[in-house]
Amino acid sequence: MKLPSRTDRLSYFQKYVAETEKERGFDKETALEKCLLLGEEVGELFKAVRQHKGIKTDPSSDTHEIGNELADILNFVFALANRFDVDLAEAYAHKETLNSVRSWT
Known part of the structure; x- marks a missing residue:
């Protein structure tokens, strides 16, 4: 499968996040703060997957x-x-170009 030539939607969402962060007052949070918040969200994803797969979770925890x-x-x-x-669109395309010539065995 070829990488799509249109990456404008990805760029649009990246710009959208920049604007909404300003509107919501989150634009002053540092990269470190964002990394920590990202880690929290990854933890919530793991919990959601556990719940979806029927793996035991704390019954009092949020769904x-x-x-x-x-x-x-x-x-x-x-x-x-x-x-x-x-620019995530550029970074993703570049990384996939590198990945396309790697051996995955």
């Missing part, structure tokens, strides 16, 4: 939706990319 947690993670990834001036 998490896998899609919502993935969206939260994506939001923090975009925010981190913005903190480091990384």
